[in-house]
Each structure stands twice: as C-alpha cells, then as structure tokens.
Amino acid sequence: MIFxxxxxxxxxxxxxxxxxxxxxxxxxxxxxxxxxxxxxQLANEIGINTMTISKAYNSLKxxxxxxxxxxxxxxxxxxxxxxxxxxxxxxxxxxxxxxxxLLHGKTKESLQQDIHTLLAQFPERSDFE
Numbered sequence: 001m002i003f004x005x006x007x008x009x010x011x012x013x014x015x016x017x018x019x020x021x022x023x024x025x026x027x028x029x030x031x032x033x034x035x036x037x038x039x040x041q042l043a044n045e046i047g048i049n050t051m052t053i054s055k056a057y058n059s060l061k062x063x064x065x066x067x068x069x070x071x072x073x074x075x076x077x078x079x080x081x082x083x084x085x086x087x088x089x090x091x092x093x094x095x096x097x098x099x100x101x102l103l104h105g106k107t108k109e110s111l112q113q114d115i116h117t118l119l120a121q122f123p124e125r126s127d128f129e
Contacts, residue, residue: 001029005046013048017056025065025076028123036066036074 001024005016024030036042039057043050057074060066067077082090101111 003042003046005048014052014055014059017053018059021056021060022065025079026122030076032076032078034076035072036076038073 001020003017003020005013007013009016021030021036030036036057037045039050039053042053057066057068061068061074064080065077066074068074098111102108106114
C-alpha cells in the first residue's frame with residue numbers, strides 16, 4: 001500500500017496515516033495478518049518522523065486494528081465486532097458528523113446519497129474475515 005501524506009494539510013500527519021490504514025483495511029487493500037512496514041522503514045519511505053508513525057500505529061493498536069509481534073512486526077489484526085461501549089461511541093460520532101453536515105446546508109437526501117456512494121467503495125463484511 002502506498003501512503004500519501006499532505007504535509008501542508010491542517011490535519012495532523014499521524015491522523016492522515018491512521019485514516020489511510022483504516023481505509024486500506026476496510027477496502028480490502030490490507031488484509032488480516034498482512035505485515036505493515038516497520039516504523040523506521042515507513043518513516044524513511046515517506047520522509048516523516050518515526051514518532052509520528054509510532055503514534056499512528058499505537059492508535060490503531062488501541063482500536064484493535066493492528067497487532068505487533070516483536071519478532072514479526074506490525075500486522076493487520078483479525079476483524080472483530082464493536083463492544084457495546086464502542087458501538088455507542090461510534091453512533092455518537094456519526095450523529096455529530098451528520099448534524100454538522102445538516103448545519104452546513106446538506107439535506108437528508110444528499111447525505112443519504114453521499115453515504116450510499118461511500119458504502120459502495122467497501123466490500124461486504126464477510127470479505128474481511
């Protein structure tokens with residue numbers, strides 16, 4: 001997977017990397033068990049600080065999306081379902097994003113179309129397992 005970092009963006013670099021890995025997993029570009037580049041290797045490849053890579057990887061480990069084996073390296077974790085607490089947090093975040101879009105003039109119909117378009121980019125859930 002090739003990572004693209006926008007250094008002039010207002011979005012923190014670790015967050016850009018984190019989101020690209022999440023999208024890569026969700027779209028099937030990164031599979032369960034697939035090794036990611038080491039922190040040093042990726043830092044050298046894209047020209048950013050190793051601490052930034054570590055921050056992104058650690059955040060994804062906390063979310064259960066990556067696992068690290070000291071001998072093998074960092075890999076994509078086996079997908080799991082949300083806990084009740086995670087599901088509640090996810091729904092709240094989605095609610096806030098939808099409310100923000102509505103407050104900025106999006107209609108419910110256009111939001112539904114946006115969601116439909118975005119969902120079409122992802123394989124069915126069974127493809128992750």
